[in-house]
Amino acid sequence: MRASDAAYDRLREEILHWRLLPGTPLSEIELAERLGVSRTPLRAALARLALEGLVDTSRGRTGVVSDVSAATITELFELREALETQAARLAARRRDPETFDALATRFAAAPELLRTAGIDAYYGLVAEFDDALDDALGNAVYRGALDGVRLHLARARRIATDNPERLVRSAEEHRLICTAIRDGDAALAASATTVHLKASLTTILDTLAVRDARPDTTKGSA
Amino acid sequence: MRASDAAYDRLREEILHWRLLPGTPLSEIELAERLGVSRTPLRAALARLALEGLVDTSRGRTGVVSDVSAATITELFELREALETQAARLAARRRDPETFDALATRFAAAPELLRTAGIDAYYGLVAEFDDALDDALGNAVYRGALDGVRLHLARARRIATDNPERLVRSAEEHRLICTAIRDGDAALAASATTVHLKASLTTILDTLAVRDARPDTTKGSA
DNA sequence: TTCGGGCCTTTTGTATACAGAACGACGGAA
C-alpha cells in the first residue's frame, strides 16, 4: 500500500472516530513524524481530506479538522434528502424485490439484533441497505455523491449513538422504505425516506443542543 | 499564486475545452516540463483533478483524461436531476421574487441575446441563474455538490453547443423555471427542471450518437 | 496601558534526487 494512502486512511479514521476533534490544527511536520511517513505523501493525504471536506484549509495556512456544527449538519441533511429520496424513487422503479424483502425482514428483527449483537451490528445492516440501494441504482456517479454524504454522516452519527430507542425507530423507518421499494411504490419510498431523514436530523440536533448546553463533556467545536 | 493551483487551473481548462481529449495519458514528467513547474505541485494538481473525476487513475499507473461516454453522461444527468429538482423546490419556497423575475425577463430576451452577443453570453446568463439558485439555497454543502456536477456538465456541454435552436428552447425552459420559483410554485419549478434536463440530455446524447456514427470527426474515446 | 512596527521562528510550498515497480520490447523455445 502506498504511504499516502496509509496516511489518508489513518487520518480519516481518527477524524471519523472523534480522536482528532474539530478545530485540531493539522501540522504537516508533526503528523508526518507521528504517522511515520515523509511530508510528501502526508500532504497528498491532507489534500484529499480537504477536498472531501473533512479538513478545512480556508482559515489560515495550517489546515484544521473541519467543524461539525448544527448548521453544517442541517445543510448536509438537506443535500442528503435530495439524494436519498430520489435514490429511493429510482430503486423502487428498478426494483429488486427479493433483496429488499429480505432487508425488510431483517430490519423487522433489528430490535433483537440491537439487544443481542449491539449497535455496530445494526449499523452493519444499514450499510447493507446502502449497498443494496447503490446496486439498485446502478449509477457510479450517483454512488460517488452518496458516498460523500455518508462520509460526513458517519462522523455526525457518532454524536447520537447513545440513543437506543431512536435506533429501534430508525429500524422501523428503514423497514418501511424497504417494503415500499419492494412493492415498487416510488412515492411511498421517497416519503418514507423523508420521514426517516427528518427524524434522524432531529435526533442529532437534539443531542448537539444537549451537548452544547453541558460544556463539561467533550466538545467538538470551540 | 501557488504553482500547484496554476497547474490545476491550466490542466482543468485544457480538459474542459477538449484540448486534452479523453484517454490522453497524463505523464507527470512531460506535463511538469510543459507547464513549467516541478513534479511535486503537478502531482497535487493531478490528484485534485482525479478526485474531481476529470482524471481517471484506475486504469494503469499513469492517469488519463477521464472518458465522456453516453453512459457516463446519462448517469451524471440522473444525479443532476436529483440535485436540481430539489434545489428548484427549495428555491421556490425560500423565494427571492425580484431576482428570479428579473432572470425570467432576461431569459425571455435570450433569442436576441444569442443573435447579437453569441453563445458565450447566453451561458453567462445561465451561470447567473445558477448563482441565483445557489444564493436562494443558502447551503454551502449543497452548492458544493452542484458545482461538482456542473464541472462535468461544462465538458459534456461543449459537445452540443453547435445547436442554436436547442439553446432558444433551453432559454424558454429556464424562463419557465424562473417564473415558477418567482411564484413560489415548488412543484412546477421541479417539473420544469425535469423537463429542461431531459431535453438537454437528449440533445447531448443525439449529438454523441451522430459523432460516434461519423468517426472522421474528432473523437474523445478510443 | 495600548497600539504599531520590525524581527524571528515556524510552517508551508517547491524542487530535486533516489528507489521501487510496472510496462514494453526483445529473444528463445515449443
Add this chain to the structure above:
DNA sequence: TTCCGTCGTTCTGTATACAAAAGGCCCGAA
C-alpha cells in the same frame, strides 16, 4: 508462428533539502 520469460527502460512514489511567506512575539513609543 506464437507464447512465455527475462531484461531494460521509464515512470511513479517517496524522502529530503531549500526558499519563501505567514504568524507570533517583543520592544518601543505614544
